[in-house]
Amino acid sequence: MMKYTQLTKEQFEELHEEFAVFLAAQSIDVKEWDTIKKDKPELADKELNIFSDFVWEKVLDKANYLEHFSKDTLNLFKCNENDMQRIVVKVKKEGINLLDEKDFNWFIDHSKDASIEYLKGKKTYSKERNSDVFELIQQGAVVSKGELFEGILKIIG
16 A cells, blocks of 8 residues: 555656666566566556655655745744644735745745734644655645745744
8 A cells, every 4th residue: 555646657757767776676677567567557556656655755754844835824844853843924914925926025025014923833743754744745835945934933933
């Protein structure tokens, strides 16, 4: 059973060299892989799933910060080993759309404006760390370097 989701065709193409190494580690060469795909599609799918989970696990292990933007809200996450910190930024100023670069820059320049509300929290993981991080990615969060999280944390203390 898969832990995450199977990589897309484009992602597999991007990782074709890593997938070849993965198959070689199981003593499966190109010719044998082509035969498996043709004659045993269920086994091929199982191998693709195992590789997908392996790749996701490596990506999620390195995902220390996540960001999710909407028109008037930023959800920023710091993914620690045992818990996740979250900062929610709500902009209640008419006409501001955080998805627009100009409006986002307004927010950066006016971070102490009275129309901006900050909430901070922390929670332990409901499942395991990587599963919770994956769930947030599935909901639209993207991995980041954490500059925005750390910068806002300095502002709100």
